[in-house]
Amino acid sequence: MNRIGLGAMRITGNGIWGPPADPxxxxxxxxRAVELGVNFIDTADSYGPEVSEELIADALSPYPDDxxxxxxxxxxxxxxxxxxPDGRPEHLRQACESSLRRLRLDQIxxxxxxxxxxxxxxxxxxxxxxxxxEEGRIRHIGASNFAENQLRRAQKLAPVVSIQNRYNLVDRGxxxxxxxxxxxxxxxxxxxxxxxxxHHAALREIAQAHRVEPSQAALAWLLARSPxxxxxxxxxxxxxxxxxxxxxxxxLDPHEVELLTAHGGAVNGTTRQ
Numbered sequence: 001m002n003r004i005g006l007g008a009m010r011i012t013g014n015g016i017w018g019p020p021a022d023p024x025x026x027x028x029x030x031x032r033a034v035e036l037g038v039n040f041i042d043t044a045d046s047y048g049p050e051v052s053e054e055l056i057a058d059a060l061s062p063y064p065d066d067x068x069x070x071x072x073x074x075x076x077x078x079x080x081x082x083x084x085p086d087g088r089p090e091h092l093r094q095a096c097e098s099s100l101r102r103l104r105l106d107q108i109x110x111x112x113x114x115x116x117x118x119x120x121x122x123x124x125x126x127x128x129x130x131x132x133x134e135e136g137r138i139r140h141i142g143a144s145n146f147a148e149n150q151l152r153r154a155q156k157l158a159p160v161v162s163i164q165n166r167y168n169l170v171d172r173g174x175x176x177x178x179x180x181x182x183x184x185x186x187x188x189x190x191x192x193x194x195x196x197x198x199h200h201a202a203l204r205e206i207a208q209a210h211r212v213e214p215s216q217a218a219l220a221w222l223l224a225r226s227p228x229x230x231x232x233x234x235x236x237x238x239x240x241x242x243x244x245x246x247x248x249x250x251x252l253d254p255h256e257v258e259l260l261t262a263h264g265g266a267v268n269g270t271t272r273q
């Protein structure tokens with residue numbers, strides 16, 4: 001697995017709502033990602049909604065054998081910037097079946113609960129995913145925007161293979177979960193992986209020393225932070241995509257990794273993506 005994947009939220013319209021201004025450009029970006037060796041693409045039924053999944057299928061179906069498509073269910077969209085959790089089993093079943101149809105898949109390799117719905121017991125939401133797995137509609141179960149206690153509750157019902165939480169150089173709100181994923185051999189998918197780095201002086205200095213962009217150095221730090229890390233930067237630009245993928249070849253020395261780790265900031269992560 002290439003540890004730099006692609007987050008497919010940004011290929012939609014403004015506010016993660018509706019189609020992009022240039023759907024052809026989005027299709028070209030997805031195809032270029034595969035050409036560059038990206039073999040993990042993360043999306044969700046709520047991106048658009050539906051738009052991101054449809055573009056992925058239009059661009060890449062039938063899929064290469066080594067390409068993993070991960071999607072998520074558990075949000076309802078009623079307008080730009082609006083995200084309403086819905087973890088009811090009947091909603092998750094309908095969402096999964098609709099994603100299968102849009103993605104033109106017989107089985108979704110990784111299906112993630114997008115967020116815990118405070119109005120629905122977590123066990124009911126995860127139980128719906130367990131049933132879908134038993135029926136062969138999904139292969140693996142993942143979780144997004146989870147706390148450790150929620151992960152433990154989910155693990156009592158089924159294996160959870162991945163956690164997708166907000167995490168980056170300046171937002172360490174999921175630090176303990178990164179370590180937990182490493183210890184238990186789960187994948188950790190940081191969303192917003194380069195957010196908030198604009199004024200990070202140490203990062204800029206290290207990036208200049210390597211003659212790369214600060215965003216590339218930030219991605220390299222994430223990869224060095226833990227072997228559990230599977231980074232999914234999102235973009236609507238082919239140039240940015242190419243720069244992101246190239247970051248996998250950047251090796252920071254241990255002193256640089258330590259310096260960036262020491263100069264990061266811990267802030268409260270958000271539960272929306």
